[in-house]
Amino acid sequence: MSQTAVKSQTQLDLLSLALGSGTLDDVRRMLSDMPAADVAYLLESSPPKHRHVLRKMLDDELAGEVINELSEDLQADFLGRMDAEEVAQITEGLDDDDVADILQQLPDRITNEVLDSMNQQDRARLEQVMQHADDTAGGLMNTDTITIRADLTLDVVLRYLRRHEEIPEMTDNLIVVTRNDRYIGLLPLRTLLVADPAVSVREMMITDQEPIPATLPDDNVARLFERNDWVSAPVVDDNGKLLGRITIDDVVDVIREDADHSLMSMAGLDEDEDTFAPIRRTAPRRAMWLGINLVTAFIAASFINLFQGTIEKVVALAVLMPIVASMGGIAGTQTLTVLVRGMALGQVTATNQGWLINREFAIGLLNGVTWAGVVAIAASVWFEDWTLGLVIACAMVINLVTAGLTGAALPLLLRRMNIDPALAGGVVLTTVTDVVGFVSFLGLATVFYG
Amino acid sequence: MSQTAVKSQTQLDLLSLALGSGTLDDVRRMLSDMPAADVAYLLESSPPKHRHVLRKMLDDELAGEVINELSEDLQADFLGRMDAEEVAQITEGLDDDDVADILQQLPDRITNEVLDSMNQQDRARLEQVMQHADDTAGGLMNTDTITIRADLTLDVVLRYLRRHEEIPEMTDNLIVVTRNDRYIGLLPLRTLLVADPAVSVREMMITDQEPIPATLPDDNVARLFERNDWVSAPVVDDNGKLLGRITIDDVVDVIREDADHSLMSMAGLDEDEDTFAPIRRTAPRRAMWLGINLVTAFIAASFINLFQGTIEKVVALAVLMPIVASMGGIAGTQTLTVLVRGMALGQVTATNQGWLINREFAIGLLNGVTWAGVVAIAASVWFEDWTLGLVIACAMVINLVTAGLTGAALPLLLRRMNIDPALAGGVVLTTVTDVVGFVSFLGLATVFYG
Structure with a gap:
């Protein structure tokens, strides 16, 4: 086994030992420098008693990221113990689609309280994502896209990008839209970096990647990503207006869940079944x-x-x-x-x-x-x-x-x-x-x- | 259902009809403007008789890409009918890891003939990938990386990139290495595009993404990608020397196969089982x-x-x-x-x-x-x-x-x-x-x- 794999396995064992023998300071120290996904993995691999101890040690920011990485069963478990204010705190800083997923699992009363506590702009964006069913392209998308117009030169685009503090993660393409936000095509960053800066976006953009309709079921989205090797893809409404984009990290979760669905269902189990459910x-x-x-x-x-x-x-x-x-x-x-x-x-x-x-x-x-x-x-x-x-x-x-x-x-x-x-x-x-x-x-x- | 999903479903039905009724010119016309992945999907969804007709209509370039997208069972079926020269022709233009996968399925005699027909440089690269078992990080990687040195300024890096005709697909990071090709860190393209061009790579690179050892089993690689939301990751040998990189498209295949493995094995079936096997x-x-x-x-x-x-x-x-x-x-x-x-x-x-x-x-x-x-x-x-x-x-x-x-x-x-x-x-x-x-x-x- 490799160092990396051994590392998280060893962490898990050490943590179990620490939890078992009650040296909580050790546990806290170990958690503090672990990425959220690893903490989520530890939670999913722990019996209920240990989970309870672990949960109490997470600060708000980490808790949000960790909850986002958990399976639905465990998410519900965590969220069930929170009030609206706590939910609002921990979901700050998550992507829209992730916040929408979390809110959709809560009772309507709490969801509304959380939405009320947000500023106008955040709420509008979230409500847009939440219009779409969880298991459609619209429910998978997030709205942090960088859009450009086709008549710009690449040089202008490069200068425009420099005005950003950062480019969203998993951005492999800039999305080219009309004045009315209708999708036209994609400009890959890899093209932008090698092409002549004097040419226009229109000349260099690719137009053969069809956008994904917001109503497309998520398993079809996954098949399109698998078949075309996409890292991200634009999502449009019925009129071709750009709504957001879907990124491969969320698609991988769909692929895993769909594949698990067949296995688990054939034994009468739910694919979200928590291995260590009480x-x-x-x-x-x-x-x-x-x-x-x-x-x-x-x-x-x-x-x-x-x-x-x-x-x-x-x-x-x-x-x-x-x-x-x-x-x-x-x-x-x-x-x-x-x-x-x-x-x-x-x-x-x-x-x-x-x-x-x-x-x-x-x-x-x-x-x-x-x-x-x-x-x-x-x-x-x-x-x-x-x-x-x-x-x-x-x-x-x-x-x-x-x-x-x-x-x-x-x-x-x-x-x-x-x-x-x-x-x-x-x-x-x-x-x-x-x-x-x-x-x-x-x-x-x-x-x-x- | 959406336009896109309907599209390929309709294509499949039309194609089946065309194959059934024998209007081969229609079939040829439909195939000519279809991406390789869609053709592969059509092949996998067709009974043997139709596959045979479809296969004969593919030209060499398309055939290579199509074979690359097929499941192992069907790949073997295709390759079994080819001699070394044909294999060499159709594998031109594929990624190293994909060519290695294909060659590893052929009898040694044919593999050697194909290798002999290549130029020195291609053969050396391929042999390096083929050293690693199919189901390890080394077997998943390809060698088309762009590496840079830490003491350059971003401005120099930008100019260096412009000297390339194109940047490999799925490049989200440039890989930072020492003079001896040892891995140090990653420079995300999204950083390169917004950061001050005057600063050095060393100041902007990320060093907390550990490289993947070439011997790591592929299911562990998949878990690392899933957990960390990577698009690509560098692969190193025991001494930390950079060997290549793994991209998410290949990891998605591993995730799909691993998940299918449990389902199919529990019924005594192989995960590569072809749905339409004769x-x-x-x-x-x-x-x-x-x-x-x-x-x-x-x-x-x-x-x-x-x-x-x-x-x-x-x-x-x-x-x-x-x-x-x-x-x-x-x-x-x-x-x-x-x-x-x-x-x-x-x-x-x-x-x-x-x-x-x-x-x-x-x-x-x-x-x-x-x-x-x-x-x-x-x-x-x-x-x-x-x-x-x-x-x-x-x-x-x-x-x-x-x-x-x-x-x-x-x-x-x-x-x-x-x-x-x-x-x-x-x-x-x-x-x-x-x-x-x-x-x-x-x-x-x-x-x-x-």
């Missing part, structure tokens, strides 16, 4: 998910119940039936996962979904036949009963084909119904593969042994 | 995963087999036993997912893992007791047998506690054994919860009904 918060959320799955388990059991007579006659069926059901679940989950990821990446469309369903049908059939053979032999030898082998083989093929078809068609269907396939897909899928697995196996057995 | 490639991979799970299913079945006598006496046990096993599987998967994500984010350490195992034990106990009550009543009423209710309630508590403990401890154990918890965790976990579920339920039943 029991009282985690247990009820998980209990609900277990309850939903309990209902589906009873549905599957009620189908087994139909075949009590057959099981009584051939107890080996009870031994083997979970194999058929679980293989269907595994195969279906593979297909579902491929589809969920493909949909998250925007690859699955009306024109290619038919191909995918066909492919999954074929794979289900192929792998069903392959493993049916193996299972048939294993079962026949184990219970010295070739009928049993035949029955389980047929049931396997039926269930793996069902798994492939359901795993592919279900997420497409759920998406059309505006239900999140990552969240609901697994529950419905395993119910289907359990029921079809049990019914096909026990049903065929009833026919053969009846 | 059957002959997908079926065998999935068959292997099914085979592994088949073994574990037989292990669970062999435990049920021990209780044939009890099941014969009380057939309702066969009806209810999958409920106990599946609830354990669901609960365990939730815990495992939280741990896998926490580990991927670097949050789980030696000092806090004990806390996590304790919490998961407590949650398992709490939710076990909660749902055991419900299940007990449901089972008792259904089969009019209160003993059955008592047995299933005890088994549920036992299995949910086991699920919580296993879900938390197993990934930690696997990590210590250098086995990927995302890949192996689920298989081992469900085997444990199946076996414990079946054995506790049927075992207790044997005691009570025996």
Whole structure:
């Protein structure tokens, strides 16, 4: 491991030790020269008791930056204990989009108090960002842009920049606008630094980067950034008027959250789930998910119940039936996962979904036949009963084909119904593969042994 | 949906139609004015037959950029059909790190031929990048940096930049080095543009951004970028000598791949898995995963087999036993997912893992007791047998506690054994919860009904 990585790991361990043994002066000293993002990381990696101690040691300025870096779950935790005045204090100095994110999580009463405590100009800017939903381009943007006009020469632009005390972070382009603030193009700093100062902005600006509409969903924004390798991009309203710009640091958070969303949702968890959430918060959320799955388990059991007579006659069926059901679940989950990821990446469309369903049908059939053979032999030898082998083989093929078809068609269907396939897909899928697995196996057995 | 998003969606649909109906001139015209990343996206979203047609329409320059944007699976597919000369042609004009990635996927013979066809300087640069493993900072970096010396004035730096034809993309900082190329600090372009031209680089450079060691694993690099909101960062060797720099566009790919890795691995899939891979490639991979799970299913079945006598006496046990096993599987998967994500984010350490195992034990106990009550009543009423209710309630508590403990401890154990918890965790976990579920339920039943 490298020095840098070792450094923060060691800090974390040292801090835990210091927190555990109660030498708070050591902790305070360690925190004082740590960047906000590292403090946020320490908080996210600490159990609740340590968090409580850490939190009390942050001064207002650091607290604002730290809160901004935390996941939503933890932000809510911090903010829940603050009044409007404290919120106003700690959010001073943050970017508009970050302040908007924080305010949107608070009760309306507190949000209004915070807005009232601001000066006219700050409030107007913030209210503009807060008009836009959190998960759209408008909610991601901030308003600290440097705009220039197309008829200036580069020399004038350079002198204009020198009048600034500083240029906003992540500024890779100056934004070229009309007299009415309509977006025209971008002038990269890297062009400004090498081009002839006598030429005009119009000659050097790039015009092929389309601006982002404020209403574009944030996952589409992320895909545009990923695909075009942007560091920042201008945001416009319906009339092409410049509203602000989005920077890659905020987009990276969207990418991370979107990717985590699929993983966490498939286990019935929220992507904002705090790894070290206290029991009282985690247990009820998980209990609900277990309850939903309990209902589906009873549905599957009620189908087994139909075949009590057959099981009584051939107890080996009870031994083997979970194999058929679980293989269907595994195969279906593979297909579902491929589809969920493909949909998250925007690859699955009306024109290619038919191909995918066909492919999954074929794979289900192929792998069903392959493993049916193996299972048939294993079962026949184990219970010295070739009928049993035949029955389980047929049931396997039926269930793996069902798994492939359901795993592919279900997420497409759920998406059309505006239900999140990552969240609901697994529950419905395993119910289907359990029921079809049990019914096909026990049903065929009833026919053969009846 | 926005214009931009609609645009590429419509392009994709149009292209599919054009490919389907065979009007290839239309396709060629559409491709000619599309950026490489969009073409790559179209390829990734197309079934194999269409890909084949698309591929043949790309000229060398576009082909290089397109291949660079593709996922590894598809890259291999493209490159597999090329000889050394073709590879050399299409990789002209790509960044060093990208060329290195491509060459590392080819057979040694072809790689050497491609290197031989290059001029001395290009080859030396490439060989330097290729020394480093693909998944380290060294493998991510490219060598097109602009370096300056600390004793220059900003005015001299500005004039030096003007002698360049262009500044490399994603250049937000100039890198300050000693006479011996050792890294000292960074001069942001945004400082250069506003600071007094008469002052020296030394006075204005930032020195608190530590350089990245070339051996740092790429997931740690990604975490540093995420945490510090970097656009680019310098890479150094063991002696602090500057080797190159890493840019955010390559880091975004690492973040995406790492996040996808957990999702895909938990279903036994590869994160590079091509959504539209042909059957002959997908079926065998999935068959292997099914085979592994088949073994574990037989292990669970062999435990049920021990209780044939009890099941014969009380057939309702066969009806209810999958409920106990599946609830354990669901609960365990939730815990495992939280741990896998926490580990991927670097949050789980030696000092806090004990806390996590304790919490998961407590949650398992709490939710076990909660749902055991419900299940007990449901089972008792259904089969009019209160003993059955008592047995299933005890088994549920036992299995949910086991699920919580296993879900938390197993990934930690696997990590210590250098086995990927995302890949192996689920298989081992469900085997444990199946076996414990079946054995506790049927075992207790044997005691009570025996």
